[in-house]
Amino acid sequence: MRHRLSRKLLFPADFQLSSSQPSTTKPKTETVYDAWLASRELTGDHKGEYLVPGAPRALNWRNARLAFFVTRNCTPDFLRVLWGLNPIRTTLMLTLNIVRSLFPAFRGYSQALIVDELQNLIASETFTWTRLVYLVSSEVFRRIVEGCLDSFATSNENVVFGSARFFIEYKQMEQRVKLDVPTLGDPIIRSLLQESDLFARSFGGGGFGFLSPLEFIHILSLITEILSHLFLIISLTRGIWHLGVLFLSIFSSMLPLLITWFNCRNSPPDTPTDAKTAKAADRQERLRNMAYSDIYRPEIALFGLGDWILKSWSRARKIVLASEQPLYGQYSSILNQFNVNEIIAIIQNVPLLLLFQSSSTTLGSITIYRSSIQSLVYAVGNLVSTTRMVFQGIFLMSAFTASMKLKAKLKPHTEEMIPYLPKHGGVSLTVKGLGYTYPGCSEPALKNVNFTLNAGESLAIVGFNGSGKSTLAKVLLRIIDYDKGSLLVNDAELRRYDPAEYHSHVSAVFQGFSKFNTTVKENVGLGNVDKIGYKPVIEAAIRLAEAETVVQSLPNGLKTMLETPGQDPWSYFGSCSVESSQRQGLSGGEWQRIALARAFMRANEPGVDLLVFDEPTSALDAHAQNQIFNTLEKISRSPSGERLKTVVYITHRLSTARRADKIAMMDNGTISEFGTHEELMTLNGSYASLYRASL
Numbered sequence: 001m002r003h004r005l006s007r008k009l010l011f012p013a014d015f016q017l018s019s020s021q022p023s024t025t026k027p028k029t030e031t032v033y034d035a036w037l038a039s040r041e042l043t044g045d046h047k048g049e050y051l052v053p054g055a056p057r058a059l060n061w062r063n064a065r066l067a068f069f070v071t072r073n074c075t076p077d078f079l080r081v082l083w084g085l086n087p088i089r090t091t092l093m094l095t096l097n098i099v100r101s102l103f104p105a106f107r108g109y110s111q112a113l114i115v116d117e118l119q120n121l122i123a124s125e126t127f128t129w130t131r132l133v134y135l136v137s138s139e140v141f142r143r144i145v146e147g148c149l150d151s152f153a154t155s156n157e158n159v160v161f162g163s164a165r166f167f168i169e170y171k172q173m174e175q176r177v178k179l180d181v182p183t184l185g186d187p188i189i190r191s192l193l194q195e196s197d198l199f200a201r202s203f204g205g206g207g208f209g210f211l212s213p214l215e216f217i218h219i220l221s222l223i224t225e226i227l228s229h230l231f232l233i234i235s236l237t238r239g240i241w242h243l244g245v246l247f248l249s250i251f252s253s254m255l256p257l258l259i260t261w262f263n264c265r266n267s268p269p270d271t272p273t274d275a276k277t278a279k280a281a282d283r284q285e286r287l288r289n290m291a292y293s294d295i296y297r298p299e300i301a302l303f304g305l306g307d308w309i310l311k312s313w314s315r316a317r318k319i320v321l322a323s324e325q326p327l328y329g330q331y332s333s334i335l336n337q338f339n340v341n342e343i344i345a346i347i348q349n350v351p352l353l354l355l356f357q358s359s360s361t362t363l364g365s366i367t368i369y370r371s372s373i374q375s376l377v378y379a380v381g382n383l384v385s386t387t388r389m390v391f392q393g394i395f396l397m398s399a400f401t402a403s404m405k406l407k408a409k410l411k412p413h414t415e416e417m418i419p420y421l422p423k424h425g426g427v428s429l430t431v432k433g434l435g436y437t438y439p440g441c442s443e444p445a446l447k448n449v450n451f452t453l454n455a456g457e458s459l460a461i462v463g464f465n466g467s468g469k470s471t472l473a474k475v476l477l478r479i480i481d482y483d484k485g486s487l488l489v490n491d492a493e494l495r496r497y498d499p500a501e502y503h504s505h506v507s508a509v510f511q512g513f514s515k516f517n518t519t520v521k522e523n524v525g526l527g528n529v530d531k532i533g534y535k536p537v538i539e540a541a542i543r544l545a546e547a548e549t550v551v552q553s554l555p556n557g558l559k560t561m562l563e564t565p566g567q568d569p570w571s572y573f574g575s576c577s578v579e580s581s582q583r584q585g586l587s588g589g590e591w592q593r594i595a596l597a598r599a600f601m602r603a604n605e606p607g608v609d610l611l612v613f614d615e616p617t618s619a620l621d622a623h624a625q626n627q628i629f630n631t632l633e634k635i636s637r638s639p640s641g642e643r644l645k646t647v648v649y650i651t652h653r654l655s656t657a658r659r660a661d662k663i664a665m666m667d668n669g670t671i672s673e674f675g676t677h678e679e680l681m682t683l684n685g686s687y688a689s690l691y692r693a694s695l
């Protein structure tokens with residue numbers, strides 16, 4: 001931990017939030033997660049539904065209790081983190097905030113003294129200038145000190161907030177990359193992460209984010225400011241007459257606030273409206289993306305979607321804009337029927353008139369009364385709006401805190417976890433009664449899948465569209481879980497391996513492989529990040545994927561930045577435009593070769609026992625296709641022909657399938673036929689008829 005006044009941001013991995021675990025199984029409001037979830041629950045007609053992510057919580061007793069619970073549980077952690085980032089700067093920030101909040105009261109007092117002195121100058125003939133010069137110089141000095149302190153405090157705050165922002169963003173990223181597909185697929189967790197993102201973003205734009213619960217410090221300084229004004233006002237108040245004038249002044253200055261508050265209370269309950277608005281805001285954004293992103297451009301043109309997008313967007317946009325309009329027309333109080341501002345101005349002047357009537361009152365007193373009371377009311381207004389923002393921020397903070405404690409669903413409990421058990425010749429797979437249903441679906445994608453594959457064997461999975469081939473591949477790769485049956489990898493249940501460890505022993509090409517918005521070198525090298533800096537290894541992987549000619553034809557070879565369809569808004573204007581002259585687009589087949597090279601980066605490693613390739617050559621010509629399968633065969637065997645790796649591939653080309661040791665024919669989520677090509681041809685079932693049809 002650093003105690004120097006360093007401007008350097010601290011590395012947040014050094015700091016930890018409290019390690020107490022949230023549990024979704026505990027009764028209500030036992031954890032921050034429970035409080036977050038409860039704050040999103042709608043009541044009344046909407047019971048059982050949840051607010052959309054980011055929608056403000058209604059200001060009611062239930063939510064106030066939840067906010068208190070969250071504050072009690074999270075704020076000490078956050079303040080500890082802030083303190084840990086830089087104790088000296090944080091102490092300075094807190095102190096300077098308090099000192100700064102006293103400035104306005106001093107300002108008013110000093111100005112009142114000058115006004116009094118000027119009044120003396122006008123009224124008295126024996127006046128000496130010395131005192132006035134002294135007062136004016138003190139005022140100038142006060143302003144200089146105030147200015148210096150202000151700029152030092154701001155720059156100090158920027159460093160503290162910068163560190164806090166970095167910490168929050170780092171933690172957010174760290175957690176995001178740890179979570180797996182099933183965890184991210186859970187709709188409640190997605191909402192949690194969305195609100196957690198909002199929390200992290202609330203730190204953006206310099207200084208404290210508006211939604212930041214760390215605005216508590218702001219609240220503290222506002223309270224100090226209010227107290228200092230009150231102290232000043234009370235110290236100038238002598239006798240019952242002044243006290244009456246004081247209360248009248250405060251009341252008249254607070255009238256606008258009271259009227260706004262009265263209007264707010266008469267507004268309709270905001271929850272359902274907010275949910276509807278938030279949905280509209282979300283739809284409006286998606287439609288805007290559709291209109292702006294080039295990935296959709298060909299289909300928008302082809303299907304003539306322009307008008308539909310525009311109409312749908314304008315409908316959603318109108319809902320959002322309507323929610324931003326003040327509700328005066330609909331819900332105004334009777335007070336609003338008059339010109340309220342004029343009435344308030346008249347009332348505010350009454351105390352001044354009363355002060356003028358009083359013989360003991362000086363011009364300075366009037367100035368200080370007026371400025372202090374107005375500053376006081378302004379500070380109270382500011383306090384109310386900051387408190388409202390903090391109220392919403394507290395729930396976003398709860399989302400952040402709860403999301404930090406999320407566990408990847410696929411990771412086994414420590415007591416169940418076993419180290420990966422390597423087997424000579426690859427992995428053996430024993431699948432019994434395997435089933436899987438995607439979250440939210442009623443029909444299983446996999447049901448009663450059974451097969452056995454020995455270490456080092458190759459398996460081709462074939463079948464109709466939607467029969468479950470890719471789902472089975474994802475289960476084998478431990479990208480998704482299975483909810484029925486068992487899957488033994490090297491005779492141990494796959495669930496018992498740490499997914500990260502298991503993944504280090506497999507390599508794959510997915511059907512919808514990634515097209516990274518970076519150089520060719522990184523697109524390939526990411527298959528084995530430990531060797532991303534080794535050019536010969538990358539070149540070898542490119543050769544295995546038959547992608548040398550693709551790379552050679554690129555303007556900067558391996559260093560060429562690849563243009564990812566849909567990521568660059570101007571990509572359809574071609575690679576030759578000025579903006580994208582440094583980027584290069586690739587054809588579907590060329591991208592597939594890059595994805596294959598990425599998989600070969602890792603597949604070639606000795607510790608990799610299982611290769612799963614989902615339609616790896618669907619975009620390649622027949623010659624390239626053959627070459628790739630030759631390569632697969634080559635890398636899965638030693639030079640002497642000994643089997644080293646198990647290979648599973650999905651294909652619609654049955655001439656390719658027959659190269660495998662075993663073939664699994666999938667139909668409606670299950671394996672309907674399993675065996676060698678010859679066995680399945682003898683069976684004369686679906687595979688045989690498909691095969692004959694493909695000839």
Ligand SMILES: Nc1ncnc2c1ncn2[C@@H]1O[C@H](COP(=O)(O)OP(=O)(O)OP(=O)(O)O)[C@@H](O)[C@H]1O
Pocket residue numbers: 438439441445463464465466467468469470471472511
């Ligand atoms: N993410 C998902 N969420 C819900 N259902 C899904 C998801 N992915 C696939 N499915 C469904 O699961 C079933 C199996 O899909 P899968 O992609 O495994 O089929 P496939 O045999 O690989 O098809 P294809 O040959 O067209 O690639 C389909 O009915 C599909 O609609």
